[in-house]
Amino acid sequence: MTEADISATVEDYANAASNAIEAGFDGVEIHGYRSGRDGSGDFSNDVVATTCNQRTDGWGGDVERRCRFHLEVTRAVISAVGSHRTAMRLSPWSDYLDMLMDDPIPTFTHLVAELKKLKLGYLSLIEARIRGNDDSDVAAGQDVGFLVKLWNNTSPVFIAGGFTPERARETVDETYREYDVGIMFGRHFVSNPDLVDRVKKHIEFADYDRSVFYTPKLAKGYIDYAYAPEHGIQAS
């Protein structure tokens, strides 16, 4: 990308954010990482990661320059919609496309320390519990705790990645008891439209069907999962 391309892209983020608010959204979560095949990895980890960003100009090289794009986008979005409506999603341990850095901690520490100054509405983090399409355990020392602690209750932190209700409870009540942390569910929310009620009432989750996760324009796998019979209500 040329300097002009970069400026135009930063502006695109700000415009997209304004449009989202105008359309009625409460806020925007900037995807600051490359997540996978769902297309959300547009600006992403590539820019911050030494494994991918080989630039030697003002946008690559040392940690400050690799984090610059994220920070400029964030500032532009904040100018457009306000910091309380702006969040950033990061996945420091993602190994998608082999882009995991040998040591991502210094880069993400710098980035989050700078984001902290911008007083975002929340910080959104992903635990690397998914490798490709498979669930795995978080490798020793490769969790997002260093960022939760660094954020230090600046605003809430939301964490996703392979949570079960029990693991969510442990994470909120035990691991991060002193921090304002919420847990997000992804795949299980697809197959459980009543997920929150199921968690509250200890009702087992229905399994999801991965083969229909990425099938645009089809209702199957998106809106045809049933409510738990225990509720006595039908999905419309």
Ligand SMILES: Cc1cc2nc3c(=O)[nH]c(=O)nc-3n(C[C@H](O)[C@H](O)[C@H](O)COP(=O)(O)O)c2cc1C
């Ligand atoms: C069908 C599908 C689409 C997704 N799309 C996005 C997306 O656009 N952006 C994003 O950041 N994450 C996306 N994700 C990832 C989820 O937000 C979540 O981080 C991930 O599934 C891990 O949480 P889970 O273990 O509860 O599923 C998607 C996941 C699924 C299953």
